Amino acid sequence: MPDPKIELHVHLEGTVRPATLLEIAGRNRVALPADTVEGLTELYRFRDFAHFIEVWAMTTAALQTAADYRQIVVDYAAEAAAHGAVYIEAIFSPARPAADGTSWEEVFEGYCDGAQEARELHGVDVRLTPDIPRGFPLEAAEETARKAIAYRERGVLGLGLGGPEAEFPPELYARAFDLGRDGGLASAPHAGEVAGIDSIRGALEALGADRIRHGIRAVEDPALVRELADRRTVLDVCPISNLCTGAVRSLADHPLPTLIEAGIPCSLSTDDPAMFGTDLGREYDVATAMGLPAQGFFDAGIEGALCDEETKEALRRVGAAYEWPAG
Numbered sequence: 001m002p003d004p005k006i007e008l009h010v011h012l013e014g015t016v017r018p019a020t021l022l023e024i025a026g027r028n029r030v031a032l033p034a035d036t037v038e039g040l041t042e043l044y045r046f047r048d049f050a051h052f053i054e055v056w057a058m059t060t061a062a063l064q065t066a067a068d069y070r071q072i073v074v075d076y077a078a079e080a081a082a083h084g085a086v087y088i089e090a091i092f093s094p095a096r097p098a099a100d101g102t103s104w105e106e107v108f109e110g111y112c113d114g115a116q117e118a119r120e121l122h123g124v125d126v127r128l129t130p131d132i133p134r135g136f137p138l139e140a141a142e143e144t145a146r147k148a149i150a151y152r153e154r155g156v157l158g159l160g161l162g163g164p165e166a167e168f169p170p171e172l173y174a175r176a177f178d179l180g181r182d183g184g185l186a187s188a189p190h191a192g193e194v195a196g197i198d199s200i201r202g203a204l205e206a207l208g209a210d211r212i213r214h215g216i217r218a219v220e221d222p223a224l225v226r227e228l229a230d231r232r233t234v235l236d237v238c239p240i241s242n243l244c245t246g247a248v249r250s251l252a253d254h255p256l257p258t259l260i261e262a263g264i265p266c267s268l269s270t271d272d273p274a275m276f277g278t279d280l281g282r283e284y285d286v287a288t289a290m291g292l293p294a295q296g297f298f299d300a301g302i303e304g305a306l307c308d309e310e311t312k313e314a315l316r317r318v319g320a321a322y323e324w325p326a327g
Contacts, residue, residue: 001084002082002083002084002281003084003284003294003295003298003322003324003325004084004085004086004298004318004319004322005080005083005084005085005086005268005280005284005294005297005298005301006085006086006087006088006267006297006298006301006302006305006315007080007085007087007088007089007267007268007269007270007280007301008088008089008188008211008234008236008267008269008301008304008305009089009091009213009214009236009238009267009269009270009271010076010080010088010090010091010269010270010271010272010273011090011091011092011093011131011162011271011272012069012072012073012076012090012091012092012111013056013059013060013063013072013092013093013096013272014056014059014271014272014273014274014275014276015072015075015076015079015270015272015273015274016059016063016072016075016274017075017274018037018040018041018044018274019037020071020072020075021040021059021062022035022036022037022040024062024063024068024071024072025062028062028064028065028068030061030062030064032058032062033058043055044274044275044277045277046244046275046276046277048246049245049246052244052245052272052275055275056272056275060093060096060097061100063097064097064100064102065102065106065110066106066107066109066110066113067110068110069092069106069107069110069111069113069114070110070111070113070114070117071114072114073090073111073114073115073117073118073126074114074117074118074121074122076088076090076118077114077118077121077122077124077126078118078121078122079273079279079280080124080280081122081123081124083279083280083281083284084280084281085124085280086123086124086125086315086318087124087125087126087127087301087305087307087311087315088124088125088126088127089127089128089129089157089158089188089305089306089307090111090115090126090127090128090129091128091129091130091131091160091162092107092111092128092130092131093130093131093132093133093162094107094108094130094144094147095132095133095136095140095141095143095144096133098140098143099136099140104143104147105147108130108147108148108150108151108154108156111128112128112151112154112155112156114126115127115128115154115155116154116155125307125311126155127155127156127157127306127307128151128155128156128157129156129157129158129159129160129186129188129306130144130147130148130156130159130160131144131159131160131161131162131163131190132144132145132159132160132161132162132173132176133162133163134161134162134163134164134165134167134168134172134173135163135164135167135168138172138173138175138176141173141175141176142175142176142179144159144176145159145176145177145179145180145183145185146179146183148180148183148185149179149180149183149184149185152183152184152185156185157185157186157306157307158180158185158186158187158188158210158306159176159177159180159185159186159187159188160188160189160190160213161173161177161189161190161191161203161207162189162190162213163190164194165190165191165193165194165195165199166194166195166199169195169198169199169202170189170191170199170202170203170206170207171202171206173189173206173207174206174207177189177206177207177208181208186210186211186306187203187207187208187209187210187211188209188210188211188212188213188236188306189203189207189209189212189213190212190213190214191203191209191212191213191214191215192212192214192215192216192217192218192235193213193214193215193216193217193242193245193247194245194247195217196217196220197217197218197220197221197224199217200212200215200217200218200224200228201224204227204231204233209233210233210306211233211234211235211236211304211306212228212233212234212235212236213235213236214235214236214237214238214242214247215228215233215235215236215237216235216237216242216247216248216254216255216256216259217247218235218259218264219255219258219259225259225262225264226262228264229262229263229264232265232303233264233265234264234265234266234267234300234303234304235259235264235265235266235267236266236267236269236304237256237259237266237267237268237269238268238269238270238271238283239251239254239256239268239283239286239287240270240271240276240277240278240282240283240286241270241271241272241276241278242254244276244277251286251290254290256287256290256292257290257291257292260292260296265299265300265303265304266296266297266300267297267300267301267304268283268284268287268297268300268301269283270283284297293324293325294324294325295319295324298319299319301315302315302316302319
């Protein structure tokens, strides 16, 4: 039986494996560059960040209906449960399909239905944190916030910010995050992956970040490391993703052990597992090979989770009941 796991950073569009993409594209009559699982698998093989964006765009173009969104949540919950996941905060970018003509409501309903079905079928508690895609019109950012607020009762907990970090700093999106906060949403932007410490500071100060997705470049500034440790700001760390995108040169160079040693709580996640050739089990294998205990990531996951205290207490009971490996 795998260790229980909490995943706080996974893009649902990036969980779609080739066979599922073929199935969904077929029923939506969307042409793909390859028409076999083998062909798509080769296409998925990560080459560089520009190629990753191409594959992400191809996948999102194929996802068009509430049934599609529901399916990918349920499918990923099954995959993650096999690796021990008991709680997931999943990301999706509703402005992308909305720009292509799908209604905001259909996108949100599909993902929310999927989260409910995932709990029923696989016992995984899936909550949702829609992302604002950098580079889209600011009106789309604010509409993402408004629609997310409308679905709070269906498991939407927070607002994220993703996309080309270096070109679009956090400060541009302050109003959308103000709207989200006023509506009861937490703040969980991407920062400190491609861009450096200014991005992280912007996320903290302009967006009121409750948690930082990635954040690994904080290691470049000892004062910022101390601040994050003092704040108990959880970083969602995704080692394989960081290696693929070039955020780190090698896993041996990854700052995860340094960040944890400095007192920053770090959760562990896959980011875009289908596109980075990873899964939740592999991420834990990488981290434990660095000498880091799995229980620490579970505890950080609880600390960083944006859910209610009752849910956190239930997760603490799961952790307390489990016989964790020594080390």
